[in-house]
Amino acid sequence: MATVQIRKLNKYYGKMQALFDVDLDVADGDFVVFVGPSGCGKSTLLRALAGLEGIDSGTVKIGGKDVSNAEPADRGLSMVFQSYALYPHMTVRQNMEFGMKVNGVAPAERTERIDEAARILQLTDYLDRKPSQLSGGQRQRVAIGRSIVKNPSVFLFDEPLSNLDAKLRVQMRVELEALHKQLAATMIYVTHDQVEAMTMADRIVVLNGGRIEQVGTPMEIYHTPDSKFVAEFMGSPAMNVFRHSGMRDMALRPEATYIGCRPEHMVIHPKGGGNVDAVVSNKEQLGGENLLYLKLADGLTLVARVDGDDQTAVNAEVGVELPPNRLHQFDQTGRALR
Numbered sequence: 001m002a003t004v005q006i007r008k009l010n011k012y013y014g015k016m017q018a019l020f021d022v023d024l025d026v027a028d029g030d031f032v033v034f035v036g037p038s039g040c041g042k043s044t045l046l047r048a049l050a051g052l053e054g055i056d057s058g059t060v061k062i063g064g065k066d067v068s069n070a071e072p073a074d075r076g077l078s079m080v081f082q083s084y085a086l087y088p089h090m091t092v093r094q095n096m097e098f099g100m101k102v103n104g105v106a107p108a109e110r111t112e113r114i115d116e117a118a119r120i121l122q123l124t125d126y127l128d129r130k131p132s133q134l135s136g137g138q139r140q141r142v143a144i145g146r147s148i149v150k151n152p153s154v155f156l157f158d159e160p161l162s163n164l165d166a167k168l169r170v171q172m173r174v175e176l177e178a179l180h181k182q183l184a185a186t187m188i189y190v191t192h193d194q195v196e197a198m199t200m201a202d203r204i205v206v207l208n209g210g211r212i213e214q215v216g217t218p219m220e221i222y223h224t225p226d227s228k229f230v231a232e233f234m235g236s237p238a239m240n241v242f243r244h245s246g247m248r249d250m251a252l253r254p255e256a257t258y259i260g261c262r263p264e265h266m267v268i269h270p271k272g273g274g275n276v277d278a279v280v281s282n283k284e285q286l287g288g289e290n291l292l293y294l295k296l297a298d299g300l301t302l303v304a305r306v307d308g309d310d311q312t313a314v315n316a317e318v319g320v321e322l323p324p325n326r327l328h329q330f331d332q333t334g335r336a337l338r
C-alpha cells in the first residue's frame with residue numbers, strides 16, 4: 001500500500017497540452033475517483049502515473065519515492081482497463097499466473113496468490129475454465145485477479161465497467177467497494193460516470209480540460225461545488241444554473257452572475273410564492289419521484305424534482321422557491337461565491 005503525490009505535472013501531445021500543472025495527493029488506502037467528461041485528461045493522468053505516458057514536467061512520487069522517470073514495471077502499480085483482453089486459450093488460473101511467471105515469481109508463491117485472489121473474487125470454482133466459458137462479470141473479475149496477484153502498492157482502474165450492462169455494473173461496483181475494504185489498498189479509478197464516482201469514492205477528483213477543478217469527498221463535491229462546472233457536472237438531473245433576472249426576495253452577492261439550485265432543493269408554491277413565477281411545461285413521472293419542467297417568463301426552463309405523489313399538473317401556474325441555504329452563487333468566471 002502506498003501514498004501517491006503528484007506535483008506540477010504537465011503533459012503535451014505534440015502542441016496540444018493535455019494536463020496543466022496537476023497537483024494531487026492520494027492518502028494510503030484511499031479510493032480516489034477521477035471523473036470528468038470525455039477528453040478531459042483522466043486516462044492521460046492515470047497513464048502518466050503508471051509510466052505508460054511520458055510527462056513534460058513535474059514529479060510523481062509513489063510511497064514517497066520519486067518515480068517520475070521510472071519504467072512502468074518499476075512503479076509497483078497495476079492497471080485494469082476497460083478492454084481487459086484475457087488470453088482466450090489459457091484457463092483462468094493460467095491467465096492470472098502469466099504475469100507472475102514472466103516476473104519470476106516461484107511456483108508455490110504463484111499458486112498461493114492465485115488461490116487467495118480467486119477466493120476474494122469468488123472465482124475458485126472457475127479456475128480451470130477458459131474465458132469463453134465465463135460471464136462478462138466473471139471475466140472482468142479475472143482481469144482484476146491478474147491485478148491482485150501482482151501485489152501492487154496502488155491499483156489503477158480505467159473505466160473497467162464501461163463494457164458491462166447496467167445491472168452488472170451496479171453489481172461489480174459493489175464488489176469493487178468490498179474489494180477495496182478487504183485489501184485496504186490505495187485505488188485510483190477513472191470513470192465518466194458520476195454515479196460511480198459518488199458511490200465508490202472516498203475522494204473525487206473532478207477534471208475539466210486537463211485541469212483539476214476540485215478535489216473533495218462526494219458530499220463536498222455535491223453540496224459545495226467550487227465552480228459552475230462542478231455544480232453542473234455532478235448530479236442528475238443537473239443543477240439548475242442560470243443568469244439570474246426577474247427574481248424576487250433574493251439576497252445575492254453583488255458579484256453573483258449565475259445562481260444555481262439542485263432540482264431536489266426547489267420548492268413549489270402557489271403562484272406568487274417563492275422567488276419567481278413559472279408555468280409547468282412538462283411533467284415526467286418516474287414512480288418514486290416526478291420531474292417538473294418550469295418555464296419562466298423569460299423563456300428559461302428549470303427542473304424541479306418532487307415526490308412521486310405530487311399532484312402538480314402540466315400547465316399549472318406556480319411560484320418557485322430557491323431556498324437561501326440551498327442556493328449556489330457563481331461569479332462571471334464560474335467560481336463559487338461563499
Ligand SMILES: Nc1ncnc2c1ncn2[C@@H]1O[C@H](COP(=O)(O)OP(=O)(O)O)[C@@H](O)[C@H]1O
Pocket residue numbers: 013018036037038039040041042043044045
Ligand atoms: N496518444 C494521444 N495522442 C494525441 N492526443 C491524445 C492521445 N491520447 C489522448 N489524447 C488527447 O488528450 C486529451 C485527453 O485525453 P484522455 O486522457 O484520453 O481523456 P479522457 O480519458 O478523460 O476521456 C484529449 O483531447 C485526447 O484527444
Ligand SMILES: [Mg+2]
Pocket residue numbers: 042043044
Ligand atoms: Mg479515458
